Amino acid sequence: MASIKDVALAAGVSVATVSRALSGHGKVSEASREKVRRAAEELGYVVSYNASSLASGRSRNIGLVVPSVARWYFSTVLEGAASALIDAGYDLTLYNTSGQDRHRQSVFSELLLRKRLDAVITLTLKLSPQEVQQLDSVGKPVVAIGGLIPGIATIRVDDFNIAALAAEHLISLGHRDIAFLGGTEEFEVDFKLGSAREDGYEYAMDQAELPVRREWIVNADFTTQGAYQKVRNILANPRHRPTAFVCASDEMAFGAILAARDLGLDVPGDLSVVGIDGHELGELFGLTTIAQNAARQGASAVAKALALLGGTELERDPTVGFFPTEFVARSSTSPPA
Amino acid sequence: MASIKDVALAAGVSVATVSRALSGHGKVSEASREKVRRAAEELGYVVSYNASSLASGRSRNIGLVVPSVARWYFSTVLEGAASALIDAGYDLTLYNTSGQDRHRQSVFSELLLRKRLDAVITLTLKLSPQEVQQLDSVGKPVVAIGGLIPGIATIRVDDFNIAALAAEHLISLGHRDIAFLGGTEEFEVDFKLGSAREDGYEYAMDQAELPVRREWIVNADFTTQGAYQKVRNILANPRHRPTAFVCASDEMAFGAILAARDLGLDVPGDLSVVGIDGHELGELFGLTTIAQNAARQGASAVAKALALLGGTELERDPTVGFFPTEFVARSSTSPPA
DNA sequence: CGCCACGATGTAACCGCTTTCAGTTCGGCG
DNA sequence: CGCCGAACTGAAAGCGGTTACATCGTGGCG
Numbered sequence: 001m002a003s004i005k006d007v008a009l010a011a012g013v014s015v016a017t018v019s020r021a022l023s024g025h026g027k028v029s030e031a032s033r034e035k036v037r038r039a040a041e042e043l044g045y046v047v048s049y050n051a052s053s054l055a056s057g058r059s060r061n062i063g064l065v066v067p068s069v070a071r072w073y074f075s076t077v078l079e080g081a082a083s084a085l086i087d088a089g090y091d092l093t094l095y096n097t098s099g100q101d102r103h104r105q106s107v108f109s110e111l112l113l114r115k116r117l118d119a120v121i122t123l124t125l126k127l128s129p130q131e132v133q134q135l136d137s138v139g140k141p142v143v144a145i146g147g148l149i150p151g152i153a154t155i156r157v158d159d160f161n162i163a164a165l166a167a168e169h170l171i172s173l174g175h176r177d178i179a180f181l182g183g184t185e186e187f188e189v190d191f192k193l194g195s196a197r198e199d200g201y202e203y204a205m206d207q208a209e210l211p212v213r214r215e216w217i218v219n220a221d222f223t224t225q226g227a228y229q230k231v232r233n234i235l236a237n238p239r240h241r242p243t244a245f246v247c248a249s250d251e252m253a254f255g256a257i258l259a260a261r262d263l264g265l266d267v268p269g270d271l272s273v274v275g276i277d278g279h280e281l282g283e284l285f286g287l288t289t290i291a292q293n294a295a296r297q298g299a300s301a302v303a304k305a306l307a308l309l310g311g312t313e314l315e316r317d318p319t320v321g322f323f324p325t326e327f328v329a330r331s332s333t334s335p336p337a
Numbered sequence: 338m339a340s341i342k343d344v345a346l347a348a349g350v351s352v353a354t355v356s357r358a359l360s361g362h363g364k365v366s367e368a369s370r371e372k373v374r375r376a377a378e379e380l381g382y383v384v385s386y387n388a389s390s391l392a393s394g395r396s397r398n399i400g401l402v403v404p405s406v407a408r409w410y411f412s413t414v415l416e417g418a419a420s421a422l423i424d425a426g427y428d429l430t431l432y433n434t435s436g437q438d439r440h441r442q443s444v445f446s447e448l449l450l451r452k453r454l455d456a457v458i459t460l461t462l463k464l465s466p467q468e469v470q471q472l473d474s475v476g477k478p479v480v481a482i483g484g485l486i487p488g489i490a491t492i493r494v495d496d497f498n499i500a501a502l503a504a505e506h507l508i509s510l511g512h513r514d515i516a517f518l519g520g521t522e523e524f525e526v527d528f529k530l531g532s533a534r535e536d537g538y539e540y541a542m543d544q545a546e547l548p549v550r551r552e553w554i555v556n557a558d559f560t561t562q563g564a565y566q567k568v569r570n571i572l573a574n575p576r577h578r579p580t581a582f583v584c585a586s587d588e589m590a591f592g593a594i595l596a597a598r599d600l601g602l603d604v605p606g607d608l609s610v611v612g613i614d615g616h617e618l619g620e621l622f623g624l625t626t627i628a629q630n631a632a633r634q635g636a637s638a639v640a641k642a643l644a645l646l647g648g649t650e651l652e653r654d655p656t657v658g659f660f661p662t663e664f665v666a667r668s669s670t671s672p673p674a
Numbered sequence: 675c676g677c678c679a680c681g682a683t684g685t686a687a688c689c690g691c692t693t694t695c696a697g698t699t700c701g702g703c704g
Numbered sequence: 705c706g707c708c709g710a711a712c713t714g715a716a717a718g719c720g721g722t723t724a725c726a727t728c729g730t731g732g733c734g
Contacts, residue, residue: 001452001475003720014684019722026723029682044474049451050391051720054689059387061430061453069416075406082406082433086440091453093398094431096419103423114386115338115690116398116428228621258621261598284565284595340690351714356692363693364712388690391719452720 002043011039022047049091053116061091062305063112063120068098071222072251072279073294077123077145080298088306093117097125108134119305121145127152141308145301153308155301157292158322163200163246165327166274166290170244171208174335175272178205179213179234179242181252183222197248197276216242220252227255235263235271243336244272250279253287257332268334278328286331297323339380348376359384386428390453398428399642400449400457405435408559409588409616410631414460414482417635425643430454434462450475456642458482464489478645482638490645492638494629495659500537500583502664503611503627507581508545511672512609515542516550516571516579518589520559534585534613553579557589564592572600572608580673581609587616590624594669605671615665623668634660 008015013032020026021036028036039045053059064081066074078094085092093116097104108131112120117140124146127135132149135142143153163180170178180201198217205212216234220226227247235241247253253275260271267273267286275282278291300323345352350369357363358373365373376382390396399422406412415431422429430453434441445468449457454477461483464472469486472479480490500517507515517538535554542549553571557563564584572578584590590612597608604610604623612619615628637660 005720015721016685016723017683020683023722027681027683032682046447046450046452048391048720049453050387050396051689052722054385054387054391054691055720055722057689057722069406069412069419075412079406079433079435082431083435083440086433086443089443089447091451092431092433094419094429096416096423096429098416098420103420106423106426110383110426113383114428115383116386224618225621255621281561284562284592342690352691353693353714353716354712357713360692364710366712369713385690388719389692391721392690392692394692394719 002045004045004047006043007036007039007045010043011035058309059091059116059118060089061093061117062302063093063095063117064123065095065097065107065112065120065125066123067096067125069094069096073249073277074123076294077298077301080295081121081302082298083295084299084302088302090118090302090306118309119143121301121305122149141305143301143304143308145297153304155297155304155323157297157325159196160200160203162276162290162292162325163197163248164204165200166246166276167201167204168208169274169288169327170246170272170333171204171210173244173272173333175244176210176336177216177240177242178210178244178246179216179218181218181220181227181230181245181247181256183220183226183248183252201246220255222249222252224251224255224258227252228259229255231256231259232263235260235265243270244333245274247273247275250275250277250282250287250289253289253332254279254281254285257285257287268332269337272333272336274333278326282328282330288330288333289328291326291328292323339377339382341382341384343380344373344376344382347380348372395646396428396453396455397426398430398454399639400430400432400454401460402432402434402444402449402457402462403460404433404462406431406433410586410614411460413631414635414638417632418458418639419635420632421636421639425639427455427639427643445471455646456480458638458642459486478642480638480641480645482634490641492634492641492660494634494662496533497537497540499613499627499629499662500534500585501541502537503583503613504538504541505545506611506625506664507583507609507670508541508547510581510609510670512581513547513673514553514577514579515547515581515583516553516555518555518557518564518567518582518584518593520557520563520585520589538583557592559586559589561588561592561595564589565596566592568593568596569600572597572602579608581670582611584610584612587612587614587619587624587626590626590669591616591618591622594622594624605669606674609670609673611670615663619665619667625667625670626665628663628665629660 004015004018008018011018013036017028017032018036021028021033022040049059062085066078069075069078082092095107097107119141120135122144126147127149145155147156167178180198182198202212218230220230245256247256253273256273257267260267265271275287275289278289282289341352341355345355348355350373354365354369355373358365358370359377401418403411403415406415419429432444434444456478457472459481463484464486482492484493504515517535519535539549555567557567582593584593590610593610594604597604602608612624612626615626619626
């Protein structure tokens with residue numbers, strides 16, 4: 001493997017010049033820049049990130065901490081972030097805590113601190129003040145997606161209002177018996193996201209002076225399977241069933257729709273369903289939903305992290321400003337029978 | 338940030354001893370090991386990976402190159418690999434080529450060569466001889482998942498036989514008009530996976546002396562949406578429709594089932610569907626499938642890479658031996674009407 | 675025509691750790 | 705009681721870059 005010295009030798013200049021020519025820092029005459037480029041090319045030289053990082057303190061590598069990668073939202077954000085990073089010439093180091101607490105532990109106590117990262121992006125993770133402090137002490141920028149962490153730049157949608165909007169849509173169609181499908185259990189420890197949406201739903205119900213039934217607020221862990229089960233159980237009760245569901249994720253909405261169909265109910269005839277996400281499959285299910293562009297959230301987080309690195313501190317108050325969402329009306333909602 | 342020197346100073350030993358004590362390489366008395374441990378703890382010392390890698394040549398970091406992260410198979414393998422790596426104390430650097438050729442380009446021409454990786458795992462990617470050579474020249478172990486790359490350790494399932502088995506299952510139930518849903522377009526460039534399964538299907542049909550209709554072999558890019566469309570089109574033709582589908586992925590099988598239902602057809606009454614994958618949602622759809630444990634494939638690849646690193650070259654002929662799969666009979670298949 | 679400022683380069687001091695090599699210490703043994 | 709090897713430990717030489725600082729020409733200007 002060619003090292004910078006080989007290139008310097010081949011180009012007939014010093015290693016300093018090679019470094020400057022290749023990295024673009026500092027002045028180099030066009031002539032030597034060209035010589036260096038040619039020599040490097042010829043030798044198939046690629047700088048050693050380790051050496052470079054060690055010497056300069058910059059590693060062109062950012063860390064992304066995700067709770068899982070199996071959920072639509074997470075994998076889509078990841079996809080968006082990965083794409084943005086590769087374009088910026090950065091490496092992406094992925095930390096998947098995967099619900100396993102020991103993984104989460106080691107991620108924070110070790111991995112992130114190993115000084116190999118220029119910045120870290122967290123996805124729907126609630127950091128304890130201690131963890132924030134740990135990250136802070138490393139002095140690397142942190143940007144969070146989907147949750148408000150004190151003192152940290154954040155990308156997030158307005159969960160409360162989104163959910164309220166979803167509920168209001170159903171209410172305006174004439175529904176009164178509206179259930180809510182949330183997902184908290186697993187991530188409750190991590191974030192109040194589930195409950196922000198739940199709060200929005202309750203708020204809308206209150207505003208419309210509709211009763212909120214405890215037994216119609218169910219937790220399905222954001223999964224299709226969970227939603228299917230829960231919805232089936234609720235709909236199976238012939239005494240009193242909701243005419244509509246607000247689902248905190250599209251994946252759960254799919255579960256709701258499938259459950260309804262399996263019980264011989266028509267969507268939207270017998271049951272209206274609204275989701276939140278903008279999942280690709282939504283179209284296929286005719287799902288009315290509130291779309292959030294997850295991929296762009298990932299890309300935005302990367303942009304923000306990069307900006308912070310560039311010193312461009314373009315931080316206005318990071319707390320202000322929600323990521324935009326879009327109401328997508330399709331065929332899973334209609335006035336109740 | 339505390340450096341190894343600070344720890345040495347605090348512990349009253351040399352940096353060499355600190356290094357040995359913390360890394361476990363070389364002999365250190367229990368006494369000094371303890372002193373070092375305590376000092377390190379107190380100072381919140383964490384070794385600098387960059388410095389360590391530079392000096393030792395090992396970086397405790399492996400690269401994973403994936404074509405996308407939005408597909409069940411890919412994200413599940415990723416999840417498995419990530420988990421195994423975190424347990425091994427390794428970092429995971431993710432390269433998502435995402436179908437974008439320019440991304441793939443830069444991944445191979447630069448990222449992988451930056452000497453920050455101890456090994457690389459590729460997922461369903463066909464490497465050109467030149468790319469293999471590039472990787473080889475870096476001297477790092479490469480293990481591939483899902484595809485045979487000459488001279489490289491590979492984890493893969495027996496696509497041909499799996500597909501044949503799926504078809505045979507339908508044939509044994511009495512089906513004669515069996516269609517095949519494959520997905521090649523996007524990944525065809527990368528791998529013959531799609532066609533290996535297609536070949537298996539055709540082989541089974543041939544063996545049973547059943548005709549293979551060209552118009553019943555369709556490509557849906559492994560996506561649910563694609564499958565939905567294609568299957569809808571095929572089933573919409575009242576003149577002659579298949580009574581069963583072999584799908585090269587569960588996600589496509591879901592699309593097929595949804596399409597059938599939307600046309601008012603009963604599954605399995607009017608249409609039987611077999612998938613390949615073992616997707617979590619399979620249960621919900623009652624999908625008969627051939628399950629491959631994707632997460633374990635990821636973990637296996639990691640284990641193999643780690644073994645190669647450990648010098649344990651446990652490579653018997655890497656070509657031999659398929660990853661095990663399991664036939665899961667559920668309710669989406671039955672004898673034809 | 676001499677001096678100065680500025681651009682282009684080279685020298686060398688790190689960056690923070692690993693590892694070789696050369697001691698030092700000790701206990702055991704002849 | 706002297707010698708030897710095993711067990712530890714420390715000094716120092718890198719690993720492959722980056723960058724502050726010194727050096728060296730030059731063209732512009734007084």
